[in-house]
Amino acid sequence: MTPLQGFKEYLLQKISLSDDDWSVIAAACTIRKLRKHQYLLQEGEYWKYHAFVAEGCLRRYTIDNNGIEHIIQFSPENWWAGDRKSLMENTATLYNIDAVEASTVILFRDEDFQQLCARLPVFNNLVNHILQRSLNASQERIQVVISMTAEEKYLNFITSFPQLNNRIPRHMLASFLGITPESLSRIKKKLHGRS
Amino acid sequence: MTPLQGFKEYLLQKISLSDDDWSVIAAACTIRKLRKHQYLLQEGEYWKYHAFVAEGCLRRYTIDNNGIEHIIQFSPENWWAGDRKSLMENTATLYNIDAVEASTVILFRDEDFQQLCARLPVFNNLVNHILQRSLNASQERIQVVISMTAEEKYLNFITSFPQLNNRIPRHMLASFLGITPESLSRIKKKLHGRS
DNA sequence: CGATTCTTTGAAAACAGTCAATCTGTGTGG
DNA sequence: CCACACAGATTGACTGTTTTCAAAGAATCG
Numbered sequence: 001m002t003p004l005q006g007f008k009e010y011l012l013q014k015i016s017l018s019d020d021d022w023s024v025i026a027a028a029c030t031i032r033k034l035r036k037h038q039y040l041l042q043e044g045e046y047w048k049y050h051a052f053v054a055e056g057c058l059r060r061y062t063i064d065n066n067g068i069e070h071i072i073q074f075s076p077e078n079w080w081a082g083d084r085k086s087l088m089e090n091t092a093t094l095y096n097i098d099a100v101e102a103s104t105v106i107l108f109r110d111e112d113f114q115q116l117c118a119r120l121p122v123f124n125n126l127v128n129h130i131l132q133r134s135l136n137a138s139q140e141r142i143q144v145v146i147s148m149t150a151e152e153k154y155l156n157f158i159t160s161f162p163q164l165n166n167r168i169p170r171h172m173l174a175s176f177l178g179i180t181p182e183s184l185s186r187i188k189k190k191l192h193g194r195s
Numbered sequence: 196m197t198p199l200q201g202f203k204e205y206l207l208q209k210i211s212l213s214d215d216d217w218s219v220i221a222a223a224c225t226i227r228k229l230r231k232h233q234y235l236l237q238e239g240e241y242w243k244y245h246a247f248v249a250e251g252c253l254r255r256y257t258i259d260n261n262g263i264e265h266i267i268q269f270s271p272e273n274w275w276a277g278d279r280k281s282l283m284e285n286t287a288t289l290y291n292i293d294a295v296e297a298s299t300v301i302l303f304r305d306e307d308f309q310q311l312c313a314r315l316p317v318f319n320n321l322v323n324h325i326l327q328r329s330l331n332a333s334q335e336r337i338q339v340v341i342s343m344t345a346e347e348k349y350l351n352f353i354t355s356f357p358q359l360n361n362r363i364p365r366h367m368l369a370s371f372l373g374i375t376p377e378s379l380s381r382i383k384k385k386l387h388g389r390s
Numbered sequence: 391c392g393a394t395t396c397t398t399t400g401a402a403a404a405c406a407g408t409c410a411a412t413c414t415g416t417g418t419g420g
Numbered sequence: 421c422c423a424c425a426c427a428g429a430t431t432g433a434c435t436g437t438t439t440t441c442a443a444a445g446a447a448t449c450g
Contacts, residue, residue: 146267146371185399
């Protein structure tokens, strides 16, 4: 299945589209392949797109003064990525986004995306819906990180995102959970006995 | 200034509205006064509104198995409150929302709110804009809690939200930062010397 | 292979949490 | 108006968790 077909299926799962609607959308799509570790966005740049992850997995993170990465979010296939803040406010982004695995993203220039929203109300609704879902997910994550111990956060992750657990290097999982790789290693040892 | 006038000013700061537009909006408003500690929403209930905080300050929090409160968010005047997840998915809410101070909120029933969005595109845009801002704020908060020590989180809070610092009891600030009241007390002592 | 990066392990130190007691301020009822 | 009760805030001693630093094993990639 091509990335575009994947995106079409994703859309059809959520909303109903005529063939015409789809051609309008498809016309605005740009496909970009990313190799593992390749940047989609780097701190200081200006983000101008909306990005749908068709294949692979991206991460969004910051780097602190000590050079430590802090992963805000993973975006596996069928999720969206980007930095709406940079886009909305036309400011330099504070985040880095790169590919955890070789990935394929579908890019929309913001102008095209806004036109799609204006032209296809159903598309606009979907966008809002996704925004709300993102906000919900974000707030659940806040609750997790302010209320749980390292071990609880790990357990919560492997039950909430079992499919991601195997795809992501441990040090990135540690960074996502807000703990050190050493701590994560010890927690795993304690829980699973080995490996 | 009445709560409704406050809301009107808030809107006019962000979007332009004709008098007719405003009367349509005002017609959908319900005003609710909350005493300190009074609930707007309690875990297990179904949330059906959109709520604008005109005066005072609300908090949204969960209570864990040990009976400890974890504050996800404060909503002072000119912010929105509620639980979109419960609203969207028609599920029992996982959160509690109550008044930190005596407060006034403006409530919109969801049906009315949707009608406003459909009827006034400019209102719909504002809602999206707020949603995006909320998401940005949420993600900044995630970064703070996964990357900073207790002391850094406290310092970040008092510089980012100086106006809130004086209005909120210390134990609630501790809960918001994800630390214990005792730890917060010691951090303050260390930093400010006293009080 | 060989080099780099990732992961694990160990020991020590820093950090934050717990429990219990004391102190403070506020508000209420006698 | 005072005294008391109560919730919130602070302090101290202790415990437990997590980090740090250093090193040794895996795994991965060119």
